Amino acid sequence: MTNSSYSDYFPILIQAGVALGFVLAVLWVTHFLGPRLKSKVKNSNWECGIESDGNARFPVSIRYFMAAILFVLFDVEVIFFYPYAVNFKELELEGLYAVILFVAFFLTGFFYVLKKGALEWEK
Amino acid sequence: MEAIIILFSTGIVSLFIAMTRKPILVLLTALIGVTVTAIVMSINWYTPMQWVKYDGIETDYFTIIYGATATLFSFLFILIGYSKFSKEVYHTGDYIAILIFSLCGALCLFSFTDLFMFFIGLEILSIPMYVMAGSNKKNLLSSEAAMKYFFTGSFATGVLLFGIACVYGALGTFQLKEMSEAIAAMKNSSALLQVGMILILAGFLFKVGAVPFHFWGPDVYSGSPNVVTGFMATVVKLAAFCGFLRLFQLGFNGLDGFFVEILIAVSVLTMFVGNLSALRQTKLKRLIAYSSITHVGYALICLLVKNEHTPAYLWTYFFAYGFSIVALITVSMIVNDENDDIDRYKAFARTNPFAGFVMILALLSLAGVPPLVGFFGKYLVFSSAIEQYPVLIIIALINSGIAIYYYLKVILTAISKDDNAEKSTVSPLHAIVLSISMFGLILGGFVTFWVN
Numbered sequence: 001m002t003n004s005s006y007s008d009y010f011p012i013l014i015q016a017g018v019a020l021g022f023v024l025a026v027l028w029v030t031h032f033l034g035p036r037l038k039s040k041v042k043n044s045n046w047e048c049g050i051e052s053d054g055n056a057r058f059p060v061s062i063r064y065f066m067a068a069i070l071f072v073l074f075d076v077e078v079i080f081f082y083p084y085a086v087n088f089k090e091l092e093l094e095g096l097y098a099v100i101l102f103v104a105f106f107l108t109g110f111f112y113v114l115k116k117g118a119l120e121w122e123k
Numbered sequence: 124m125e126a127i128i129i130l131f132s133t134g135i136v137s138l139f140i141a142m143t144r145k146p147i148l149v150l151l152t153a154l155i156g157v158t159v160t161a162i163v164m165s166i167n168w169y170t171p172m173q174w175v176k177y178d179g180i181e182t183d184y185f186t187i188i189y190g191a192t193a194t195l196f197s198f199l200f201i202l203i204g205y206s207k208f209s210k211e212v213y214h215t216g217d218y219i220a221i222l223i224f225s226l227c228g229a230l231c232l233f234s235f236t237d238l239f240m241f242f243i244g245l246e247i248l249s250i251p252m253y254v255m256a257g258s259n260k261k262n263l264l265s266s267e268a269a270m271k272y273f274f275t276g277s278f279a280t281g282v283l284l285f286g287i288a289c290v291y292g293a294l295g296t297f298q299l300k301e302m303s304e305a306i307a308a309m310k311n312s313s314a315l316l317q318v319g320m321i322l323i324l325a326g327f328l329f330k331v332g333a334v335p336f337h338f339w340g341p342d343v344y345s346g347s348p349n350v351v352t353g354f355m356a357t358v359v360k361l362a363a364f365c366g367f368l369r370l371f372q373l374g375f376n377g378l379d380g381f382f383v384e385i386l387i388a389v390s391v392l393t394m395f396v397g398n399l400s401a402l403r404q405t406k407l408k409r410l411i412a413y414s415s416i417t418h419v420g421y422a423l424i425c426l427l428v429k430n431e432h433t434p435a436y437l438w439t440y441f442f443a444y445g446f447s448i449v450a451l452i453t454v455s456m457i458v459n460d461e462n463d464d465i466d467r468y469k470a471f472a473r474t475n476p477f478a479g480f481v482m483i484l485a486l487l488s489l490a491g492v493p494p495l496v497g498f499f500g501k502y503l504v505f506s507s508a509i510e511q512y513p514v515l516i517i518i519a520l521i522n523s524g525i526a527i528y529y530y531l532k533v534i535l536t537a538i539s540k541d542d543n544a545e546k547s548t549v550s551p552l553h554a555i556v557l558s559i560s561m562f563g564l565i566l567g568g569f570v571t572f573w574v575n
Binding site: 008009108111112115 | 142
């Protein structure tokens with residue numbers, strides 16, 4: 001492991017080059033693809049649709065945010081179960097303890113959230 | 124490890140006890156938990172505990188000393204903040220628990236043996252601080268502080284992680300011991316390792332608020348609630364310094380070559396920028412912020428000296444610094460002024476003789492006046508480096524001279540005459556904390572003999 005040399009990082013360099021190259025290439029190529037029409041009317045500022053009404057920056061209830069963030073949290077928890085389910089037999093009891101501890105932490109958090117009333121939609 | 128588990132459980136329990144809406148119960152739980160943590164940690168001094176085994180954490184003497192100090196300061200800050208926390212019954216448990224969780228991170232930083240635990244510890248230390256900086260939700264400045272601290276802090280974390288990745292790439296291990304062996308076995312120094320170390324150093328300098336990464340400091344310190352400011356200035360700085368000192372000494376075999384030059388430059392810059400900006404401050408917490416930048420400059424000298432006593436000297440320095448901050452924050456809680464203007468402290472020492480006395484002691488200790496503990500902290504740090512870096516120490520002494528000016532200005536405001544000044548009420552908890560910090564400030568100097 002300690003004998004890593006700079007050549008080991010060559011794939012990363014290629015990856016970075018490809019990523020940057022793709023973006024630049026696409027930006028450049030779009031100028032030649034597709035027809036381009038230029039006229040006075042087309043270049044002028046123009047608006048369409050219903051006239052805007054009011055300010056878009058009005059306060060939104062924090063509950064939406066709470067529901068969204070809690071969803072992400074428990075979603076990620078489920079993702080952690082996949083590798084455990086795959087390696088269920090190899091990990092034996094030690095794995096079970098680890099997962100029980102993990103779930104216990106999560107349930108503590110869930111209980112706290114419930115008690116705090118973060119999930120009560122009408123209050 | 125046992126101490127961290129107990130502390131963590133205390134945090135969880137105080138979260139749930141807060142559901143009873145009785146702040147006093149939360150306070151008692153937290154204080155008992157923190158005390159038990161300190162006791163459990165101290166038992167390790169005589170017989171290492173082996174109940175819970177984990178490779179990433181190793182307790183040595185310095186872990187215990189640093190841990191006990193951080194626990195003591197957290198204890199005091201929970202006491203100071205109680206009057207504010209208990210006003211919002213709904214959130215008392217949250218505030219106290221978050222402070223305790225942050226302390227958990229600090230304990231990880233005192234005892235890690237691999238980079239993984241180091242990073243986890245640093246994050247557990249910082250993330251609660253991002254939250255606490257904005258805990259005064261109705262105050263715009265507090266929200267601004269949280270926002271600024273979070274964005275800049277997470278960016279610095281990114282830089283730090285990138286540095287860790289580079290170091291791993293160069294050495295192929297996360298264990299501190301194996302890292303130092305790998306570095307010792309290296310014939311030519313590797314560029315990848317150096318880049319990684321510089322990025323880690325940058326992350327460190329950001330976390331402690333050294334120039335040129337200090338810009339978040341004043342805004343965050345002045346915007347955050349008083350207790351949080353104090354916690355950031357003492358526990359967080361102590362933990363960050365200890366964590367990185369451990370990393371550099373155990374993992375990288377100490378810093379040498381051009382890292383020393385970088386650190387000297389940063390140290391000198393930090394002292395001057397902190398001091399010169401502090402001269403014209405009109406708000407107490409901004410003054411504390413700039414003076415804390417200066418103190419980081421002094422403490423950085425510790426990292427330069429390759430000496431087995433360095434952790435002890437660094438500890439003495441922050442031990443001394445912490446008591447001053449505790450006293451000053453208590454006084455600012457007593458005065459309880461929204462704008463935090465220094466003018467508001469006019470005649471404070473006349474109307475509240477005891478609190479004023481402790482405040483003056485704290486400021487004198489920050490300035491480094493001999494019988495107080497601050498002097499011994501400075502003395503140990505400066506004397507350990509004077510043979511290797513005489514010019515640096517002379518610059519540091521000049522800066523200590525400049526610093527006396529703005530500390531004296533606050534003292535003069537506090538003892539000046541003002542017939543309209545009203546007496547502020549000192550709550551019993553604040554009086555207790557003030558007495559403890561007074562003892563610390565006056566008698567703390569005796570730890571020097573023990574350290575030596």
